[in-house]
Amino acid sequence: MTPLINVKDLKQTIGKQKILNGLSFMLSAGECLGLFGGRGAGKTTLLHILAGIDRFKSGSVEILGCDIRKSEAFKKRLGLITQERSLFRDLRAYENLEFIAVLKGAGTENITALVKRFELNNILGEPVNTLDAGVYQRLSMACALLNKPRILLADDLINDIDPRSQHIILRELNSFISGGGSCIWSFSRIEFCRATGKVGWLENGTLSLYSPQEAQELWDSRLRLIEQQSGENDA
Amino acid sequence: MKQILYITYYETIHIFKDKILLVLIFFVPLLYAFFFGAVYSQGILTGIPLAVVDLDHSALSREVIKSFENSPRFSIVQDITTYPLLEEGMRKSVIRAGVVIPENFARDADLNRGTEILTVYDGSNLIWGYNIRKYTLEVVNQFNTGHASSYMAGLGLTKKEITNILDTLSTNIDVWYNPTFSYTSYMLYGLIMLVIHQICLLSASLTVTREKEKNCWIQFLSSPLPAWKIFLGKSLPYFLTGFFNYVLLIWFITRFVQIKIEGSVFLMALLGLLYTVVIISAGFYISLKAKNSLQATRFIMLLSVPLLMVSGYTWPQTHIPAFINNFASLIPFTWMAEGFRNIAVKDLGAGCLTPVILALSLMSITAVLLAVSFAKRKNRPMKIFNDHF
Amino acid sequence: MLSQCLAIARREFFFIWRDKDLRYILLFGPLLGLLIFYGTYSHQVLKDIPTAIADLDRSRASQELVKNIRGAENLKITAYPESYDELEDLIKKGTVVAGVVIPENYGKDLSLSRQTRVEMIVDGSNMIYATNATSAMLSVSHTLSAQTGVKTLVARGIAPAQAAAAYQSAEFREEAWFNPTLNYAYFVVLALALNIWQQCCTLTACMTIVGETGAASWYQFKSLGISRLRLFISKSAAQIITFMAVALPVFFLAFAVFKLPLRCGFLLFFLFSLAFATALHSVGTLASSIAWDPVNAARFGMIIALPSFLVSGYTYPLESMPGCLQIIAKILPQTWYFQGINLLAFKDPGWAFMSQYFLAFLIIAAVCYTVSAVIVARRT
Incomplete structure (x- = not known):
């Protein structure tokens, strides 16, 4: 089976700083990759490159068989949730759904189903600016799924939002994956790794793949190491 | 679409x-x-404040003043009558132009003693400057024509003859597109x-x-x-x-x-x-x-x-x-x-x-x-x- | 206390310096403006107005006339069209601005004292050209009619001395005061460059309250317990000093290098500009207190700053504008400034006369600062 995403030796620098230093990985249909790393590790950089928003320095990225440097076609089957709020602020929730559907060239017929699944009925008439973080994230995800994408890229999917919204989002994410979609989503708190299929640990510009348990163990062992060291220093 | x-x-x-x-x-x-x-909205510069310093007070000097008075472009400021006042008025921009007729002007002119009328205008704002220069020349030309015709009348020529002589060469300045400036x-x-x-x-x-x-x-x-x-x-x-x-x-x-x-x-x-x-x-x-x-x-x-x-x-x-x-x-x-x-x-x-x-x-x-x-x-x-x- | 003020002022300098756009605008805007305008008006005097002569006669007399016109001040004969239509075409296309048509049989008619008519045409669409071309034509026409008139009178048997006297009523000598060569560059270059300067200053002044230097650090200052007045005075002083520092190289270039005229002493001119900078800063502050973000403050400031030069009456005179507009114009500090620099550069009417201009700046500054203080006090 050909991979949906195929990244080879991807490099990105900002100024003189190397953010991504020769990343390679593949993702097949039905896979869910959790992108883990601290602040500034390069999660957003990587996701924006995959979404075809940013240029990159070198390497090759193929999505759905297209070289993303040369083609825009893959964007038809792509959904993106950004870390910073990027919905249209002066529009209401419903207008956002409608407008983004048009931008994506998708029909508006999906909207009703998505509204129901993400439980957005009550806030459709409100300006997106005033929405709570959790509701906003649900709306963002609904917008990202409007064009029935095969790949979902989500930046900071469930950080710091209310449990109810977390639950809804993870439920929909699972149904998206089981429907044959593949997803990369980033998080910065280790406990979320259980919700992923595998963890891509982004550190020093490279990506290491672990199973969720391995990632959790690695994190725990690092914590222990730091505790030990500080204990020695205190003594 | x-x-x-x-x-x-x-x-x-x-x-x-x-x-x-x-x-x-x-x-x-x-x-x-x-x-x-x-x-x-006014569009055309008119009513340009002009001072006349007449040190001669002769018939000829009054004739000169009259030509300036008759021009719709100028409005004569009455209380500036001496050269120092003219200078001060120009400096404070109260007036934008002036005419100075020297003493004994009429007599000297009659005796061909090389006398002249001074016309001054404000060059510090050239929108004023260019326009005043043009207006002054118009008045001077008009005055000269008027003077020539009355001189000829003094020589005993008839009105028709005078017009004929003056019109021998008519130079018509035709301003196209924006004739009123x-x-x-x-x-x-x-x-x-x-x-x-x-x-x-x-x-x-x-x-x-x-x-x-x-x-x-x-x-x-x-x-x-x-x-x-x-x-x-x-x-x-x-x-x-x-x-x-x-x-x-x-x-x-x-x-x-x-x-x-x-x-x-x-x-x-x-x-x-x-x-x-x-x-x-x-x-x-x-x-x-x-x-x-x-x-x-x-x-x-x-x-x-x-x-x-x-x-x-x-x-x-x-x-x-x-x-x-x-x-x-x-x-x-x-x-x-x-x-x-x-x-x-x-x-x-x-x-x-x-x-x-x-x-x-x-x-x-x-x-x-x-x-x-x-x-x-x-x-x-x-x-x-x-x-x- | 003073050290606090100095620290705030220093921060303000650094802010202006670190805002890259603002730095470039202030450092290079006015200077670049001066250079561009000086370049544009580098001919300085409007001589050599392109003129065409259509000599349809080609006689000796007409040739003499052509010579006469060629000698006329400010006209430059650039074309000799063969026909009236051709001349018309040249004027339409803007190749020439003025034209003279010498009619057929001009020489013959003249020698027979028959009436003839020389047509002079001026393209009126550009005022600067048109007034100068018309003046030149008027001079030509004056000498021309005098010459022919004398000749005609002599031909009629009148004594040459008498004939000459008829056309020699009075000699007129014209003098353009303050700018004797009618130098257009002297007239506009400095004022236009200072117009750019005042626009740049307005942009900076608009940042006083809403700019990053205002809003974001407001809390910092507040938590330090510095009085708002002291904060504001320190910031404003820093800005006004910056404005003057930016103007100095412009003044140097204009007066020392380009030799633009300045009749009054430099001290008076400098103080006059300083007073204006303060008044301008107060207007910018007002715009800044009304607006809620830097972009809008910049827009407000510029909506005033852009047309202010035209309304100031520096070119088209204030006296010729409708009365209500004259009143509006006098509310703007720019009007006083541009009127003032014209007086100072060309006429030097003295300190006493200029004191009313200083007073105007003072009143404007007092009113604008007070109003913005009230607005800010109400908001917080």
Whole structure:
């Protein structure tokens, strides 16, 4: 089976700083990759490159068989949730759904189903600016799924939002994956790794793949190491 | 098509929600037109304060004064009667011109003793200066003719003979296009074109910078929408309002200000169409490149005065160095201002306007090509602004 | 206390310096403006107005007339069209601005004392050209009719001395005071450059309250317990000093290098500009207190700053504008400034006369600062 995403030796620098230093990985249909790393590790950089928003320095990225440097076609089957709020602020929730559907060239017929699944009925008439973080994230995800994408890229999917919204989002994410979609989503708190299929640990510009348990163990062992060291220093 | 219209719809909603932008597009152009129209409403310099210092008090000197009194251009300031007062009045700009008739002028003139009347005018403001010089020469010519005819009458020639002699060689100065030297017909169209230029450029140059600032630009970039559709959808409302303003402002000034308007409406519409296309496309291109709205706003606003001066609309191109003329010829305003004047004031036909039409068409094509061919990718950031990447 | 003020002022300098756009605008805007305008008006005097002569007669007399016109001040004969239509075409296309048509049989008619008519045409669409061309034509026409008149009278048997006297009523000598060569560059270059300067200053002044230097650090200052007045005075002083520092190289270039005229002493001129800078800063502050973000403040400021030059009456005179507009114009500090620099550069009417201008700046500054203080106090 050909991979949906195929990244080879991807490099990105900002100024003189190397953010991504020769990343390679593949993702097949039905896979869910959790992108883990601290602040500034390069999660957003990587996701924006995959979404075809940013240029990159070198390497090759193929999505759905297209070289993303040369083609825009893959964007038809792509959904993106950004870390910073990027919905249209002066529009209401419903207008956002409608407008983004048009931008994506998708029909508006999906909207009703998505509204129901993400439980957005009550806030459709409100300006997106005033929405709570959790509701906003649900709306963002609904917008990202409007064009029935095969790949979902989500930046900071469930950080710091209310449990109810977390639950809804993870439920929909699972149904998206089981429907044959593949997803990369980033998080910065280790406990979320259980919700992923595998963890891509982004550190020093490279990506290491672990199973969720391995990632959790690695994190725990690092914590222990730091505790030990500080204990020695205190003594 | 639906996508383009939808983007247009969204952009229009935005214009109506952003109060300042709404005012900028629908109110400021008219305000400026009203303002400039009022500034130049009189149009012709008349009632120029003139002082007469008559140190001779002869019949001849009174004859001279009378010619100046009779000119509708001058209004004589009575209480300035000596040379020092004249000097002071000129220095404080109470008067703008003066006539000094020396002592014993009539007698010396009679004896051919080389005497002369001094006419002075204020050269510190050349709008005054040029006009007063012309007016003075007119009065002097008139005075001389009058004097010659009365002298001949003194020689016993009949009226008919005198007219014949004076008319042997008539030199008629025929001022075309703007015979009254109306400042309105001279300046106002250029200013209106500048207002259109700046308002269109300013409003269009914010369409993408605004999205970038609000982070919504990502929605456009990550969508499969081709660049040309984004350009068309986003710039259509500005193009329509720009052209609307063009028509509105021309209608307004010709309706409420005394200004000459002639020439083909079709040509005006054509030029206006090309003009707005160039500027809106250029504005869109600027908004792609500008860092933020503040930057775009600042630089565009500072452009206004240099654009007008460099264009050769006031100080003529023949007297501007070539490198500045070459630079100015890259700016649509330069062509438009001159082109519109050629239609409205000079009533020239399509033949004479071919270079203008060609230049503006070429600029439209270039600007549109630049605007639609943007890459839907952001450059790698050069500096780290945020603490997340 | 003073050290606090100095620290705030220093921060303000750094802010202006770090805002890259603002730095470039202030450092290079006015200077670039001066250079562009000086370049544009580098011919300085409007001589050599392109003129065409259509000599349809080609006699000795007409040739003499052509010579006469060629000698006329300010006209430059650039074309000799064969016909009236050709001349018309040249004027339409703007190749020439003035034209003279010498009719057929001109020489013959003249020698027979028959009436003849020389047509002089001026393109009126550009005022600067038109007034000068008309003046030149009037001079030509004056000498021409005098010459022919004398000849005709002599031909009628009147004594040459008497004939000459008929046309020699009075000699007129014209003098353009303050700017004897009618140098257009002297007239506009400095004022236009200072117009750019005042626009740049307005942009900066608009940041006083809403700019980053205002809003974001407001809390910092507040938590330090510095009085708002002291904060504001320190910031404003820093800005006004910056404005003047930016103007100095412009003055140097204009007066020392380009030799633009300045009749009054430099001290008076400098103080006058300083007073204006303060008044301008107060207007910018007002715009800043009304607006809610820097972009809007910049727009407000520029909506005033852009047309202010035209309304100031520096070119088209204030006296010729409608009364209500004159009143509006006098509210703007720019009007006083541009009127004032014209007086100072060309006429030097003295300190006493200029004191009313200083007073105007003072009143404007007092009113604008007070109003913005009230607005800010109400908001917080």
